[in-house]
Amino acid sequence: xxxxxxxxxxxxxxxxxxxxxxxxxxxxxxxxxxxxxxxxxxxxxxxxxxxxxxxxxxxxxxxxxxxxxxxxxxxxxxxxxxxxxxxxxxxxxxxxxxxxxxxxxxxxxxxxxxxxxxxxxxxxxxxxxxxxxxxxxxxxxxxxxxxxxxxxxxxxxxxxxxxxxxxxxxxxxxxxxxxxxxxxxxxxxxxxxxxxxxxxxxxxxxxxxxxxxxxxxxxxxxxxxxxxxxxxxxxxxxxxxxxxxxxxxxxxxxxxxxxxxxxxxxxxxxxxxxxxxxxxxxxxxxxxxxxxxxxxxxxxxxxxxxxxxxxxxxxxxxxxxxxxxxxxxxxxxxxxxxxxxxxxxxxxxxxxxxxxxxxxxxxxxxxxxxxxxxxxxxxxxxxxxxxxxxxxxxxxxxxxxxxxxxxxxxxxxxxxxxxxxxxxxxxxxxxxxxxxxxxxxxxxxxxxxxxxxxxxxxxxxxxxxxxxxxxxxxxxxxxxxxxxxxxxxxxxxxxxxxxxxxxxxxxxxxxxxxxxxxxxxxxxxxxxxxxxxxxxxxxxxxxxxxxxxxxxxxxxxxxxxxxxxxxxxxxxxxxxxxxxxxxxxxxxxxxxxxxxxxxxxxxxxxxxxxxxxxxxxxxxxxxxxxxxxxxxxxxxxxxxxxxxxxxxxxxxxxxxxxxxxxxxxxxxxxxxxxxxxxxxxxxxxxxxxxxxxxxxxxxxxxxxxxxxxxxxxxxxxxxxxxxx
Amino acid sequence: xxxxxxxxxxxxxxxxxxxxxxxxxxxxxxxxxxxxxxxxxxxxxxxxxxxxxxxxxxxxxxxxxxxxxxxxxxxxxxxxxxxxxxxxxxxxxxxxxxxxxxxxxxxxxxxxxxxxxxxxxxxxxxxxxxxxxxxxxxxxxxxxxxxxxxxxxxxxxxxxxxxxxxxxxxxxxxxxxxxxxxxxxxxxxxxxxxxxxxxxxxxxxxxxxxxxx
Numbered sequence: 016x017x018x019x020x021x022x023x024x025x026x027x028x029x030x031x032x033x034x035x036x037x038x039x040x041x042x043x044x045x046x047x048x049x050x051x052x053x054x055x056x057x058x059x060x061x062x063x064x065x066x067x068x069x070x071x072x073x074x075x076x077x078x079x080x081x082x083x084x085x086x087x088x089x090x091x092x093x094x095x096x097x098x099x100x101x102x103x104x105x106x107x108x109x110x111x112x113x114x115x116x117x118x119x120x121x122x123x124x125x126x127x128x129x130x131x132x133x134x135x136x137x138x139x140x141x142x143x144x145x146x147x148x149x150x151x152x153x154x155x156x157x158x159x160x161x162x163x164x165x166x167x168x169x170x171x172x173x174x175x176x177x178x179x180x181x182x183x184x185x186x187x188x189x190x191x192x193x194x195x196x197x198x199x200x201x202x203x204x205x206x207x208x209x210x211x212x213x214x215x216x217x218x219x220x221x222x223x224x225x226x227x228x229x230x231x232x233x234x235x236x237x238x239x240x241x242x243x244x245x246x247x248x249x250x251x252x253x254x255x256x257x258x259x260x261x262x263x264x265x266x267x268x269x270x271x272x273x274x275x276x277x278x279x280x281x282x283x284x285x286x287x288x289x290x291x292x293x294x295x296x297x298x299x300x301x302x303x304x305x306x307x308x309x310x311x312x313x314x315x316x317x318x319x320x321x322x323x324x325x326x327x328x329x330x331x332x333x334x335x336x337x338x339x340x341x342x343x344x345x346x347x348x349x350x351x352x353x354x355x356x357x358x359x360x361x362x363x364x365x366x367x368x369x370x371x372x373x374x375x376x377x378x379x380x381x382x383x384x385x386x387x388x389x390x391x392x393x394x395x396x397x398x399x400x401x402x403x404x405x406x407x408x409x410x411x412x413x414x415x416x417x418x419x420x421x422x423x424x425x426x427x428x429x430x431x432x433x434x435x436x437x438x439x440x441x442x443x444x445x446x447x448x449x450x451x452x453x454x455x456x457x458x459x460x461x462x463x464x465x466x467x468x469x470x471x472x473x474x475x476x477x478x479x480x481x482x483x484x485x486x487x488x489x490x491x492x493x494x495x496x497x498x499x500x501x502x503x504x505x506x507x508x509x510x511x512x513x514x515x516x517x518x519x520x521x522x523x524x525x526x527x528x529x530x531x532x533x534x535x536x537x538x539x540x541x542x543x544x545x546x547x548x549x550x551x552x553x554x555x556x557x558x559x560x561x562x563x564x565x566x567x568x569x570x571x572x573x574x575x576x577x578x579x580x581x582x583x584x585x586x587x588x589x590x591x592x593x594x595x596x597x598x599x600x601x602x603x604x605x606x607x608x609x610x611x612x613x614x615x616x617x618x619x620x621x622x623x624x625x626x627x628x629x630x631x632x633x634x635x636x637x638x639x640x641x642x643x644x645x646x647x648x649x650x651x652x653x654x655x656x657x658x659x660x661x662x663x664x665x666x667x668x669x670x671x672x673x674x675x676x677x678x679x680x681x682x683x684x685x686x687x688x689x690x691x692x693x694x695x696x697x698x699x700x701x702x703x704x705x706x707x708x709x710x711x712x713x714x715x716x717x718x719x720x721x722x723x724x725x726x727x728x729x730x731x732x733x734x735x736x737x738x739x
Numbered sequence: 740x741x742x743x744x745x746x747x748x749x750x751x752x753x754x755x756x757x758x759x760x761x762x763x764x765x766x767x768x769x770x771x772x773x774x775x776x777x778x779x780x781x782x783x784x785x786x787x788x789x790x791x792x793x794x795x796x797x798x799x800x801x802x803x804x805x806x807x808x809x810x811x812x813x814x815x816x817x818x819x820x821x822x823x824x825x826x827x828x829x830x831x832x833x834x835x836x837x838x839x840x841x842x843x844x845x846x847x848x849x850x851x852x853x854x855x856x857x858x859x860x861x862x863x864x865x866x867x868x869x870x871x872x873x874x875x876x877x878x879x880x881x882x883x884x885x886x887x888x889x890x891x892x893x894x895x896x897x898x899x900x901x902x903x904x905x906x907x908x909x910x911x912x913x914x915x916x917x918x919x920x921x922x923x924x925x926x927x928x929x930x931x932x933x934x935x936x937x938x939x940x941x942x943x944x945x946x947x948x949x950x951x952x
Contacts, residue, residue: 520824523823523824524797524823524824527823527824527843527844527845528753528755528756528823528844529755530844530845531756531759531821531823531844531845531846532753532755532756532758532759533759533845534759534845534846534847534848535756535759535760535762535763535845535848535851536758536759536762536763538763538766538847538848539759539762539763539765539766542763542766542767542848543766546766550766553762553765553766556762557759557762557766560755560758560759560762563755564755564759567755604754604775605752605775605799608752608775608776608778608779608799608800609776609799609800643799644799647800
């Protein structure tokens with residue numbers, strides 16, 4: 016404790032010295048002075064000076080004084096008195112000094128300790144609290160004596176207020192410090208009066224006396240809860256950051272300003288299969304040997320200029336495979352702009368690089384293809400300035416790349432240039448596709464017809480990016496077309512002839528049938544009349560039949576004429592159901608011959624239709640005959656024909672003939688003339704039917720039915736809904 | 740020709756034609772039955788009389804040519820085809836198939852009647868032939884096994900002696916067998932027997948010359 020040695024000694028020494036001088040002067044004895052001087056020096060802290068004065072005083076007393084009157088006993092007495100005085104003063108002063116210094120210390124320490132933040136305390140050398148500041152009492156809520164060392168043991172009372180996990184450690188450290196006298200410093204949780212724990216840092220230092228003996232301990236216990244928490248948070252966030260870096264799908268690393276690596280993330284190390292030490296020694300080990308020079312160069316440039324480092328290079332993965340990585344590093348700068356550290360990441364870009372490579376190859380291939388395909392391709396800017404011609408076009412036109420700008424003037428036939436230019440200009444201005452056939456000069460100066468087309472490529476906003484055009488040599492095609500047209504003309508002429516022949520055969524059949532009957536009946540009639548006696552009755556029957564059949568033949572003729580004229584003659588308003596029933600009666604034996612059962616579902620009270628009765632009869636008969644034929648090879652039980660009639664909402668009367676045959680393959684072609692599915696059919700029936708129905712402003716169509724078969728339906732307009 | 744000794748079948752899908760032909764044939768004293776389809780005709784029982792079939796090419800169920808093809812497998816009447824529009828391929832097919840005639844409508848009475856007569860005559864002959872052969876077969880079946888062995892030897896022209904030796908019997912026995920054969924086969928002479936054997940397609944296994952050689 017040096018606190019007292021700065022001011023008081025001088026005053027004290029001055030007082031003692033003064034006292035000595037006065038004493039010597041009063042007694043007329045210089046020995047008082049002798050006692051005063053060493054004391055003065057001693058109190059000034061000058062041991063040597065005090066010693067020398069003491070030696071001088073003794074020598075003076077023994078040498079000078081005896082010279083006066085050596086035998087006089089008073090001298091010895093004075094000397095003894097001097098020594099005794101000196102010792103007495105020395106002892107008094109020492110004791111006084113100890114007392115004052117201790118009192119001062121305690122007083123000042125208390126002041127200091129009480130004004131100190133935190134919990135201040137002092138103990139005796141054994142660890143018993145001599146003093147605790149009020150905040151301790153306030154905090155723990157216990158009197159200081161409860162905190163003392165428990166008598167004759169190594170435990171302390173304060174252990175009760177320390178967190179159980181920390182108590183033993185803190186006590187052990189404290190005991191160690193008490194024994195050795197080393198400063199004490201321990202972090203521990205202390206229980207507050209309300210039972211909650213907070214982190215404190217307890218630090219204590221020994222107080223020693225002049226002999227170096229520990230006379231007590233002084234210490235503070237400072238609340239470090241907030242710091243602890245901050246530290247914890249920091250540690251956690253650091254942990255998080257590290258986890259982040261290690262789990263990030265990127266290889267992170269850092270280097271110092273000189274470019275030497277300082278850190279590699281765990282993932283990086285796993286990726287390359289090398290340890291940090293190996294990488295610190297030689298980070299190039301993880302790169303493809305071919306990429307090392309490039310890396311070194313780029314890295315050196317970045318280090319030098321401080322610009323972002325960016326390079327795609329190959330890293331060798333732990334399994335030995337080289338994979339493309341995109342490396343990128345940014346510098347961290349201090350406030351002066353000096354680079355402190357570089358932080359970098361590598362991202363595995365193998366797929367991307369390879370895809371790009373494939374894309375580039377694909378592009379090359381495409382270009383090669385464009386040059387190789389037998390089509391002439393050109394491109395132009397949105398303004399129409401030619402920008403590209405493929406090899407084929409250049410070869411075809413016998414141009415060089417330098418002719419690109421005036422290709423049109425060089426290659427297009429002079430007669431076509433003006434129109435072509437106009438068309439192209441129009442397209443370039445409006446963005447409409449260009450399309451034109453014109454004559455184009457070939458390398459051998461022969462003009463050939465080409466089909467030129469061009470379309471614009473637009474971006475998302477619709478702006479034209481590029482014009483793409485093709486030329487196709489159609490010279491041969493043009494010639495072929497000419498020939499084809501001639502051939503087609505010939506063909507259609509012969510087709511007409513063939514059609515006529517077929518048609519006449521069909522007509523002949525239709526007419527020959529009644530004619531044969533007429534002839535046979537004629538002969539029969541003749542026979543009956545020439546018999547003896549003549550059989551007039553039979554002859555009359557025959558003659559009647561002749562008339563009937565001849566009329567039938569005539570009717571066929573007029574029908575055919577009507578068909579060819581596309582004219583409907585002798586229309587009358589009829590009930591369509593009546594026609595259907597008539598036809599069914601007429602075809603009665605046909606049904607039974609084919610074992611076909613007929614069902615009719617005729618809507619009563621249908622509006623009349625204005626038709627040529629015979630023609631419509633023919634249509635119905637034809638459809639029914641077709642239906643019977645269609646079921647020719649059907650299973651007997653299924654041979655049934657359904658005829659329905661009804662009216663729809665649009666004022667049409669409909670008739671449907673539904674068979675259960677095999678159905679149709681081609682539902683439209685059957686209506687073409689001479690198209691037949693029957694072995695011996697003429698292919699005229701449905702064509703005639705359709706033309707009849709259409710001549711009546713109606714429609715005829717076919718549709719498949721379930722499960723098998725076909726429904727032929729025709730619709731005729733009702734004649735004003737005049738119900739009879 | 741009377742109504743009873745022959746019959747004409749008519750198959751035509753056109754009722755008018757059927758009526759007219761029946762009327763005409765009736766006026767000529769020819770018995771006729773008409774059918775609207777081939778199946779109707781096929782189903783109809785056939786009398787054992789000289790028959791003619793007047794067949795339309797275009798029939799609703801089975802075509803005339805197809806009917807001819809089917810009939811050709813068995814005993815059938817001679818066919819006269821009639822058609823509304825005759826084409827060369829079908830007429831060739833019809834004639835190749837053994838048709839008597841191929842008439843295109845309208846045809847004259849004479850053409851039809853001539854063709855029908857020819858057909859009936861041919862059918863009558865064929866029927867007679869068939870009947871005679873059946874009779875002959877009947878007679879042949881009445882022979883004993885030994886007599887059936889004797890017959891080929893006789894018609895081969897072997898001498899009795901040679902034939903007897905061939906069978907390992909006496910000449911007398913052979914002569915008895917031979918006279919039995921002649922009687923049972925109702926052959927008036929050896930020439931008759933030879934003709935019968937030919938009809939019956941009995942093979943001549945031994946010729947006299949071969950025997951001598």
